[in-house]
Amino acid sequence: MLQRSQQSMRRTAFFADTTALILFFTTTGIINERFIAGMTWDQVLHARLLGAALMVPVARPYGLWRDWVMKRASQRRVSRMLWDSLALVSFQVPIYAAIIAFSGASGGGLVRGTLGAALMMLALGRPYGVFLNGVRKVFGLPPGGDKPMSLNS
Numbered sequence: 001m002l003q004r005s006q007q008s009m010r011r012t013a014f015f016a017d018t019t020a021l022i023l024f025f026t027t028t029g030i031i032n033e034r035f036i037a038g039m040t041w042d043q044v045l046h047a048r049l050l051g052a053a054l055m056v057p058v059a060r061p062y063g064l065w066r067d068w069v070m071k072r073a074s075q076r077r078v079s080r081m082l083w084d085s086l087a088l089v090s091f092q093v094p095i096y097a098a099i100i101a102f103s104g105a106s107g108g109g110l111v112r113g114t115l116g117a118a119l120m121m122l123a124l125g126r127p128y129g130v131f132l133n134g135v136r137k138v139f140g141l142p143p144g145g146d147k148p149m150s151l152n153s
Contacts, residue, residue, distance in 0.1 A: 009141075016139035017063035020132045021055045029096075032120055037105055037113030047103035051096075058095060065091050066129065067144035085125030093118045
C-alpha cells in the first residue's frame with residue numbers, strides 16, 4: 001500500500017510540475033521569441049511546439065532541482081527571490097537556447113533571445129516558483145523548497 005502511495009505521489013508531482021511549466025513558459029516564451037528575439041510567427045510556433053515537447057521530460061527534474069536549490073534560501077523574501085531565480089536560470093536557460101537555435105534563431109537573434117530569456121527568468125524566477133507551488137497545491141501536493149519532494153520520500 002505504501003509503495004502504491006509513493007507511486008501515486010510521484011505521478012501526481014510529475015503532472016503538477018509539467019502543467020505548471022507548460023502553462024507559465026509557453027506564455028513567456030511567445031513574448032520573448034516574437035518581440036525580443038524577433039522570430040517570425042512560424043518560428044515561434046515551432047519553438048513553442050518543440051518547447052512543449054521538451055517540457056514534459058524536463059518539468060519534474062526542474063521541480064526537483066528547484067526544491068534542492070531552495071533549501072538554501074532563508075525565509076526572507078529577498079533570499080527566496082534570489083534562490084528561485086538562480087534555480088530557474090541555471091537549469092532552463094541552456095535548454096531554452098537550444099530550443100530557439102533548433103527553431104531557426106541564429107547569430108544576433110540567438111544571442112538576444114538567450115539573453116532575453118536569462119533576464120526574463122531572473123525576473124520570473126520567484127513568480128514561477130510561487131506559481132509552481134500554487135499548482136502543486138491544486139494537485140494536493142505540498143509546496144517545494146521547504147521540505148523538498150523527492151523520488152525517495
